[in-house]
Amino acid sequence: MLLLQPSRAFVPLSTTSISRQCPRLLPRLFSTCPALQARSNQATLPNSSIKLFRDVPALRQWRRKQLLDYRSVGLVPTMGALHAGHLSLIRAAAAENSAVVVSVYVNPTQFGVHEDLDSYPKTWDKDVALLRDLDRELAADGGNLGKIAAVFAPTTEVMYPSGRPGQEVDAKGSFVTITPVGEVLEGASRPTFFRGVATVCMKLFNIVTPERVYFGQKDVQQTAVIKKMVKDFCLDIKVIVGETQREPDGLAMSSRNVYLGTRRRRIATTLLKALQAAEAAYLRGSRSRDEILGPAQELARSVLAEQLQLKPEERVKFEVDYISLADPENMMEVQEVDESKGAVLSGAIKMLPVESPQADEDIGAAGGPAVRLIDNIILKPVTV
Ligand SMILES: Nc1ncnc2c1ncn2[C@@H]1O[C@H](COP(=O)(O)OP(=O)(O)OP(=O)(O)O)[C@@H](O)[C@H]1O
Numbered sequence: 001m002l003l004l005q006p007s008r009a010f011v012p013l014s015t016t017s018i019s020r021q022c023p024r025l026l027p028r029l030f031s032t033c034p035a036l037q038a039r040s041n042q043a044t045l046p047n048s049s050i051k052l053f054r055d056v057p058a059l060r061q062w063r064r065k066q067l068l069d070y071r072s073v074g075l076v077p078t079m080g081a082l083h084a085g086h087l088s089l090i091r092a093a094a095a096e097n098s099a100v101v102v103s104v105y106v107n108p109t110q111f112g113v114h115e116d117l118d119s120y121p122k123t124w125d126k127d128v129a130l131l132r133d134l135d136r137e138l139a140a141d142g143g144n145l146g147k148i149a150a151v152f153a154p155t156t157e158v159m160y161p162s163g164r165p166g167q168e169v170d171a172k173g174s175f176v177t178i179t180p181v182g183e184v185l186e187g188a189s190r191p192t193f194f195r196g197v198a199t200v201c202m203k204l205f206n207i208v209t210p211e212r213v214y215f216g217q218k219d220v221q222q223t224a225v226i227k228k229m230v231k232d233f234c235l236d237i238k239v240i241v242g243e244t245q246r247e248p249d250g251l252a253m254s255s256r257n258v259y260l261g262t263r264r265r266r267i268a269t270t271l272l273k274a275l276q277a278a279e280a281a282y283l284r285g286s287r288s289r290d291e292i293l294g295p296a297q298e299l300a301r302s303v304l305a306e307q308l309q310l311k312p313e314e315r316v317k318f319e320v321d322y323i324s325l326a327d328p329e330n331m332m333e334v335q336e337v338d339e340s341k342g343a344v345l346s347g348a349i350k351m352l353p354v355e356s357p358q359a360d361e362d363i364g365a366a367g368g369p370a371v372r373l374i375d376n377i378i379l380k381p382v383t384v
C-alpha cells in the first residue's frame, strides 16, 4: 500500500520524465513494446486528453502504468446523465488522487423488471462536454492533485462476460449480495437493486483497482452497502461519501428528476421538507422515534391533503413509501437515537403520473411516468 501513496515531493520515473531525460529512449520503447503501442492509440474524448476505455485489457494496461508511476487512482461510478452531483464527486476525487476514472454504465441488473431501464436518461454528448469542461477547470486549478484521466464506458458484454443475468428476483448468475443492509428500505421496495449495485461495483472495483471510490450521500443506503462490501470482502479501497448537491429550492439533484415535469416539480421538495421537520425535532432535543418522525409524517399528510383539494388538472398525488430513522452503519430502524452515533433520517416518495394533463403542459421526460424520489439527512452525533 505504501507504494501507492502519491507524493508531491518524490517524482517517480514517468514517461514524461523519461522523455525529458532521454529523448531518444521513449520512441524506441513505444516501437518495441506492444503494451505501450496499444496505449498510444487509445481513443480520447473529443478535444480532450481524457482516455475513453470501452474494454478491460486496455484499461488494465493503463492502470498498471499508473501503479508503476506511483500515481493514485480515484473512481467515480455513474450511470451517466451527469449533473452537478456527479461533478462534485469528480472534483473531490481530483483533489486527492493523481488520476480520476469516471465510469458511465447503465447497469441492467440493478433495475427491477418493471423499472425504467429502457427510458433511463442517456445524454452521452452532454456528458462528454461536461467532463471535458470540468477537466479543463481541474487542470487550471493548482489546488488539485489530478484531473480526469479516463472514462470507462463498457458494453454489457464486457461487464457480464458470461451473459447478462435476468432482472428477476430469482435470476441466476454471479451476484454479490450484502444483507441485511441491502434488504431494508430501498432494498425492500426494489428487491434486486442492491444485488445489482454491489455486483456491478465489485466488477468496477476489480477492473479499475482504485485506491479510493466516490459515492454521493443522496443514495445513503448505497453508501452503507458499498462500505460493508469493501469491509467484508477485504477490498483495499477507501470509500468516500460526497455531500448531496441540491437545486436552489433544495431538491436533491438526480438524473431521474427529468421525468417530473412542471406540475410535479413544484411539490417535489415535500420529502425534503418532511425530513427537515424531523431534523428540527432532533435539534430541539427529541430522541424518540415517534417524536422525531411524527412531524415528518404530519408534513407529508398536510401537503397531500392540500393537493387533494385541487382540481384533477392542477393537483399532484403522491405516496409516501417510507420515512425512516435508522442506524447509520446498518440502516436498521431505531426506536431511540443513540447520541454517540447519531442516525440517518431518510425517505422515499412516489410521485404519481399527473392527472388530466393539459395540452401545453410539460409532463416530464418519457411521458412523465411515476417517479420515486429519495432523500436523507444525517442526524449528527451529539458531542459533549
Ligand atoms: N445530488 C447528488 N449529490 C451528490 N451525489 C449524487 C447526487 N445524485 C447522485 N449522486 C451520486 O452520483 C453517483 C452516480 O449516481 P447516478 O448516476 O445513479 O445518478 P443519480 O442522479 O443518482 O441517478 P438516479 O436518478 O438514477 O438516482 C452515485 O454515487 C450517486 O449517489
Ligand SMILES: CC(C)(CO)[C@@H](O)C(=O)[O-]
Binding pocket: 077, 078, 079, 105, 107, 110, 197, 200, 201, 219, 222
Ligand atoms: C453506483 C452505481 C453507478 C452502480 O451502477 C449506481 O447505483 C449509481 O449511479 O448510483
Ligand code: BAL
Binding pocket: 110, 219
Ligand atoms: N443512484 C441510484 C441508481 C438507481 O436508482 O438505479
